[in-house]
Amino acid sequence: MKTDSLSCGPLCGSKAVNVAHADVPLSRQIHDFFTGLLDTDKWPARWHCGEWSDFHGWLYLLSDLGIWAAYFAIPLLLIHILVKRKDVPFYKIFGLFIAFILLCGLTHLIDAMAFWWPAYRFSAVLRFATAIVSMSTVYALYRVMPMILNLRSVSDLQAEIEKRRIIEEKLAASEFLLSEAGRISRVGGWELDVANNKRTWSKSIYDIFELPYDSPIDDVNMLQYFPGTYYNQMDEAITNAYNHGGSWDMEVLVSRKDGTTIWARSIGEPFFDEEGKLIKLRGVFMDIDRYKVNELALSKSLELLTQNNQQLKNFTHILSHNIRNHASNISLISSLIDTTSLTEDNADLVDKIKSISGGLNDTLNDLSEAIKIKDSVIQSEKLGFEAVTLKVMRIIQNDIRLSEAVINMDFKVEEVNFPPIYLESIILNLLTNTIKYRSERSPVIELRTYKDEKQCTVLECRDNGRGIDLKLHGEKIFGLYKTFHDTKNARGVGLFLVKTQVESQGGSIQVESTPGEGSVFKIIFNE
Numbered sequence: 176m177k178t179d180s181l182s183c184g185p186l187c188g189s190k191a192v193n194v195a196h197a198d199v200p201l202s203r204q205i206h207d208f209f210t211g212l213l214d215t216d217k218w219p220a221r222w223h224c225g226e227w228s229d230f231h232g233w234l235y236l237l238s239d240l241g242i243w244a245a246y247f248a249i250p251l252l253l254i255h256i257l258v259k260r261k262d263v264p265f266y267k268i269f270g271l272f273i274a275f276i277l278l279c280g281l282t283h284l285i286d287a288m289a290f291w292w293p294a295y296r297f298s299a300v301l302r303f304a305t306a307i308v309s310m311s312t313v314y315a316l317y318r319v320m321p322m323i324l325n326l327r328s329v330s331d332l333q334a335e336i337e338k339r340r341i342i343e344e345k346l347a348a349s350e351f352l353l354s355e356a357g358r359i360s361r362v363g364g365w366e367l368d369v370a371n372n373k374r375t376w377s378k379s380i381y382d383i384f385e386l387p388y389d390s391p392i393d394d395v396n397m398l399q400y401f402p403g404t405y406y407n408q409m410d411e412a413i414t415n416a417y418n419h420g421g422s423w424d425m426e427v428l429v430s431r432k433d434g435t436t437i438w439a440r441s442i443g444e445p446f447f448d449e450e451g452k453l454i455k456l457r458g459v460f461m462d463i464d465r466y467k468v469n470e471l472a473l474s475k476s477l478e479l480l481t482q483n484n485q486q487l488k489n490f491t492h493i494l495s496h497n498i499r500n501h502a503s504n505i506s507l508i509s510s511l512i513d514t515t516s517l518t519e520d521n522a523d524l525v526d527k528i529k530s531i532s533g534g535l536n537d538t539l540n541d542l543s544e545a546i547k548i549k550d551s552v553i554q555s556e557k558l559g560f561e562a563v564t565l566k567v568m569r570i571i572q573n574d575i576r577l578s579e580a581v582i583n584m585d586f587k588v589e590e591v592n593f594p595p596i597y598l599e600s601i602i603l604n605l606l607t608n609t610i611k612y613r614s615e616r617s618p619v620i621e622l623r624t625y626k627d628e629k630q631c632t633v634l635e636c637r638d639n640g641r642g643i644d645l646k647l648h649g650e651k652i653f654g655l656y657k658t659f660h661d662t663k664n665a666r667g668v669g670l671f672l673v674k675t676q677v678e679s680q681g682g683s684i685q686v687e688s689t690p691g692e693g694s695v696f697k698i699i700f701n702e
Contacts, residue, residue: 208296218293232290239287246280264326265319271312278305358382361462365443369417369453383439383462385432402430409441416445416456426467438467555593555680555702560586560624560634563595567602571610578610578618585623588632592702597676601634604673605696609638614691627699634698643688673698 199207218224222232250273257269282305285298327335363379374392381388384400401409405427412423422444429439443458509528517525564584568575575582591598602622609620621637673696677684681701688694 212296212300213294214296215293218295220293221290224293236287236290239283243280243284243287246276246283250277265323268312268315268319271308271315275305275308275312278308281305363460365458365460367456369455380460383431383437383460384429400430401427402436403428405429412441412443413456416443417453420445420447420453426463437462437464439463556595557590557592558595558598559590560584560622561589563598564602564622567599567606570603571607574607574610578613580610580613580618580620582606582620582622585621588624588626591624591632591634591700593680593700597680601673601676601698604670605636608670609636609640609694613638613640632700632702634700636696636698637693638695639693642690642692642694643686 221227253269253273253276257263257266263269278301282298282302285294285301289295289298358379361379361383363377363381363383365377365380366375367373368375372393374397376392378388381390386392398406398409408425409427412421412425415421416423422442424440424442426438426440428436430436440461440463441458442460443456445453446455446457448454505528509525512525561584564582568582574580606620609618616639619639621635623635623637625633625635627633674684677698677700683699683701685697685699686694687697
């Protein structure tokens with residue numbers, strides 16, 4: 176046990192000493208305090224103040240030293256965290272906590288040292304500093320408390336991490352599909368950073384040029400891969416993008432690494448910043464070689480087909496002209512023969528020759544009319560259905576009167592854009608066919624117009640005539656010289672001309688018919 180009752184009494188809380196200090200002015204007390212800040216003459220070491228047993232004293236000492244060691248280690252760890260992680264939030268709060276913990280630790284260290292070095296004045300200053308820093312830390316912590324409470328919890332962060340993981344997986348899957356689509360379709364994207372002269376390509380473009388994926392594309396003049404005039408075209412397109420902000424979309428030839436050339440489609444457009452300065456060029460590059468080769472082959476075939484078609488037309492005109500001359504000569508010669516001077520058999524033979532030559536001329540005229548329809552381009556006009564129908568009815572008014580035909584008109588669509596001569600011919604042939612192939616009852620004809628589901632104008636002609644067996648004759652109903660009833664003067668030309676005229680303008684014709692009940696013809700116009 177360490178005691179010193181003789182020296183401890185007057186120095187450890189003596190009332191006489193406190194009374195003596197009370198008579199000293201405050202300014203003098205402060206002056207004496209700071210001038211003797213480290214003076215320990217007036218205080219005994221703590222071992223000599225009170226009755227300390229060895230166990231009690233060292234328990235107190237080791238506890239204070241342990242607290243100081245922990246308080247000193249914690250700031251070191253916090254400082255290490257701040258050095259390694261510059262993005263730690265509330266950086267100043269961490270600084271205040273470090274100062275607060277260090278000062279708290281120092282108070283415990285000074286308290287332990289007082290057992291040998293009783294610097295109570297210095298201990299008081301240190302405790303005062305600790306109090307100031309403590310209150311500052313409390314105030315600062317109070318200020319940031321709302322922000323701390325608004326920080327996301329660990330569960331929130333885990334949920335966000337999981338959400339981001341799912342999004343990243345979906346993005347990876349989408350990127351894979353996009354990459355595969357580009358690889359299969361041979362389409363790639365590219366970008367040029369104008370400021371840094373840095374190019375970015377997708378893998379498909381490397382494949383098109385047959386370049387390794389690590390090729391130094393930034394340091395190479397890519398225009399060298401475009402041979403001949405395509406070099407100039409690409410150069411002009413890029414220059415126009417730089418100077419005028421123009422985009423481009425062109426088909427070019429590309430020279431690949433192995434020396435072969437393929438067709439490609441180059442698309443590009445410029446991008447500008449808020450100040451109007453060009454910052455990037457972006458676009459698409461695609462391999463169209465197989466399509467372009469097929470297109471060129473098709474174009475060549477079409478050219479040959481056009482030439483052959485023109486030759487066939489010329490041959491047809493020549494053949495028609497020559498046959499017409501021969502037929503006319505036969506008809507002329509046969510007309511000069513006086514059948515009255517011939518025997519009955521010879522006269523009958525001459526009459527047959529006249530009939531044959533007349534039929535041949537009629538056939539040539541029909542063929543010539545069909546050829547003219549297919550070859551000629553006739554200007555369309557806005558025509559009124561009712562006006563054209565009335566005009567046709569005036570032409571065939573005798574046939575209408577003799578057959579006692581009734582013609583009803585219901586033109587919901589009043590006009591159509593169509594060549595006048597063709598529309599007159601179509602209505603004329605539809606009406607005369609209906610009258611010609613009427614049944615024993617008086618013909619009733621209904622003409623009406625309307626819009627179908629595709630908003631195309633339809634002219635419908637419905638009759639109560641003999642009708643046609645479509646199962647038997649459906650495929651040849653619009654053929655030339657195809658007749659389906661034993662009717663005088665039936666030639667099988669009218670429906671052929673109707674179909675030819677309609678289709679020459681991009682339209683179509685449909686038929687519905689039942690034997691003994693009548694027929695319905697539908698003309699679908701392509702305006």
